[in-house]
Amino acid sequence: MKALFNYIKEVLGGFYTLLQGLGVTGKYLFTPWNYVTQSYPENREKLQMFERFRGEVIMPHNENNEHKCTGCGLCELACPNGSIEIISKSILTEDGKKKRIIDKHIYHLGMCTLCNLCVRACPSDAIIMGQKYEHAVYNRSNLTKVLNKPGSKIMEGIKE
Amino acid sequence: MAFSIYDFTDLAQSIHNGLSSSLTPVWTTVIEWAIIGILYILFVALFGLFLVYAERKVCAAIQQRIGPNRVGPYGFIQTIADFIKLLMKEIINPKGVDHFLYNLAPYIVIATVFIIISMFPFAPGLQSFDFDIGVFFVTAVSSVGVIGILLAGWSSNNKYSLIGGIRSGAQIISYELSVGLSLITMIILSGTMQISGIVNGQADGWFLFKGHIPAFIAFVIFIIAGTAETNRGPFDLPEGESELTGGFHTEYSGIKFAFFFLAEYMNLFIVAAMVTIVFLGGWQPLHFGTGNGFNAAMDLLPPIIWFFLKVCTIILLIMWFKWTFPRLRVDQILTLEWKYLLPINLFNIILMSVVVLMGWHW
């Protein structure tokens, strides 16, 4: 008799746990308007990334097409996987001295692991992390970027 | 030509009369068959697509997602787009399969579905076959489908498929017993095996309410066993996605896969429709007793809508199970059947016999 009682208890107890599970999912089933999905391409305008979000390395330029990069090469040294290459050239300054300035700051987004070490290494805050998150391109060579814009100059007052 | 949404008997009769007045009896029969066949194919295709869509929306709601929402308003055309994709896919015959059986299997599965659906009364007058052993016929035919799954599993020449097919065989043959026994419980109450007779017997109240506790137990067991029969929900071992990658239909693609897919959803409909017919009064509106105001109010809704309302509720319930419970293991499925459902069922038959003999039902 006790075995029979236990058997019934087992069956009903099992059923009860199943009903509890159904209760959890039922709560969501009957409130279908409480969804957490974000419709991605539609909310592109509203989508605001966090300010520290690391999307890509960029070099900000001001309105006079000037940047802060001195071409010192510290970011190139700090990069763990060689995604930054700095090509510098030497020019003659007004007072007749030779000076090395940056020619091209080449950045391979395809190799970058977005580890932030180059930004940390930069003494003049010339490069920062951008917020762009859509990086897909049709050709791999488009992932190699020149960060300083053509014809740009170094900002006044940035020391080597 | 009289037409009423409440009763299709006159419509069917007038079509028959119209055809036989201008054609020989042989041609009448042939054309009637063709009409019925086309209607059933349309019904299976459309309702199957609707069920696929419904399943996606239900699981999305449970999982706090939106579900299909790209193709058409609320993603309504999504399943049609998927179906077109499946139709246009290349049909791959893997190397080493048993070609004849491999190609035969999906047709066996889908053909079973059509045979069973032909037994269902959707509304008064909307039924193609009405044997006096209707319930028996449905249970008998529904176990033919497992042959298709077994063949698919065996002929695919894939170890996952083979395990899936064998699991399916063991499972369906076991649960056939529970389905049968819980139907027998209700047949004791109804006193007939004819499907139209069962439906008509519920004009003054559904069997679920008429039969008290034994009917309710049979109802629960039938839903459990029916879910197992359709290889769904917590009983989807033959597919066993996380273990067997796809189970018996791993090697199928394109339209043949679509057949399995459609058959699974139509089996869901079949189980829900059987529950509706046997426990919830088929197309009968919700009635208590005879000839009161409540019954008259309920009669306003056409029977065909009542039928699909009940079917959809049961389908929702079964979908709800699927998206809540973890899957059982193959030995536990058999344990559940042989150690729990079967004894309870046998006891339930005795209980129902006593209830009927003593006249405690109403």
Added chain:
Amino acid sequence: MAEYREIIFNSDKIQTDDYFVNIGPQHPSTHGALRIVAKLEGEIVQSIDPVIGYIHSGIEKMCESLSYPQLIHLTDRMDYLSAHMNNEAVCLCIENALQVEVPERVKYIRTIMDELTRIASHQLWWCATGMDMGAMTTFFYGLRDREPILDIFEETCGARMTFNYNVPGGLMFDIHPNFQKRVKDFIRYFRKKLPEYDTLLSGNVIFKERTKGLGVLSKEEAIAWGVTGPSGRASGYSCDVRKLHPYSAYPYVKFEEKLATDGDTFWRYQLRIEEMWESMKIIEQLIDNIPEGDFAVKMKGVIKLPEGEFYQRVESARGEFGVFIVSDGKKNPYRLKFRSPGFSNLFVLNELVKGVKIADLVAIMATLDLVIPDIDR
């Protein structure tokens, strides 16, 4: 047809052979490129042989050519679910070797981050376990609750999975001003949601039947096979590095090391759920008391470790994670070895699955919580 007939009617010609099933490398339940060659008899597993190396990325070799600050970002990519602990292990190892004492603030923040990572990792594990058992819905609930943590990480560290937040001597940034508020919000939210996990999966009769008494690992076996983390503690093996060799702010907080004695799949599951409660307790003790101060100490431009061998153990979400650095005094390590918990936990699988069904193999594998990059490195 004729050959079939011959085989069927001359039964002495029927030969039996071992039945092998390849599970993976592309399989829904291996959670990555892991291949398991299972020898079956019917549905019953006789033995398995894990085959790994599909995503071996040679991190140890790469580390030998990188300087110490540079190699930390590679540890994110090993066990991507406990990236913070991996980062911290390397930083602690370097700091210990250089005898650098980091500010209290750094210790507190590191500990909070560790515990958040642990919760996020266990949530993802819970999703995957539910899915392996066939309950798809758990996957979405777990990911839903993991999202706030990832948002916290993104706001403070700038990335959702590969943070690279720890640097030798401290942290890369200070915490974001919203950090404390967001963490507290999350704890409040998750205290409500975690009981749902119990009702949905742990309390479920089907789940209990499937996991109880399955894949039992005894304490002695767990120690001998080096199974650590919740998988080891389920066998009663007290192996919590946070208790045994406290680091960062763990000496300051009160928490329990949850132990079980059964060592079966259910308790391996249950301990992780309880660890999430403990992690929340630890965070609550720390979050209001983060001391003011610097978020990093000034280190030399080029970090060179003294000659010698250094070892640091931390408790990652999966078990004991160790970093072994052999330094020859240069700016990059001579040899660097990561002792990953997943590697040891994987190879005990063969002991656990003898005589179980395929479905159980999947369940046991799920509760060992394997992350394949952690194994392959």
Added chain:
Amino acid sequence: MTNEELKLTIAKLCSSAEFKDGAQFLEVIVPAADLHHLCRELRHNGETAFDYLFCLTGVDYPTYFEVVYHLDSTRHRHVVVLKARTASREYPVLDTIGDIWPTAYSHEREVYDLLGVRFNNHPDMRRLFLEDGWGFPLRKDYVDPVRIVER
């Protein structure tokens, strides 16, 4: 046991062991021939009871390979680091200790795979990650012009 006591115990068990006080742990350099014997003693001796091998790895030195065993005792909570050196770089061979700590089997396979140190009596000395005939990538003289780019 403190490091001093451990030193005495180990010196008793293996007279030719060399000791080195490392930065954290007691480091013992064990002759390859005595390794298996010493490990078994350390594992089964009640006073030492090193039952938990938590790290096993190999290091490539210019003239020899060194395999490092980190041992922990769950009963006494003391740690010792054993180091065994192979006789040569050409045919590096050591004894397996997998029969003492089964977890060592997989770690030894990893060492064999990445450094090419073979282990005697190992039941399953196959490559673990890489294919047969790949070469041993953690050796300092390993060259792979395709996959390794020098800066």
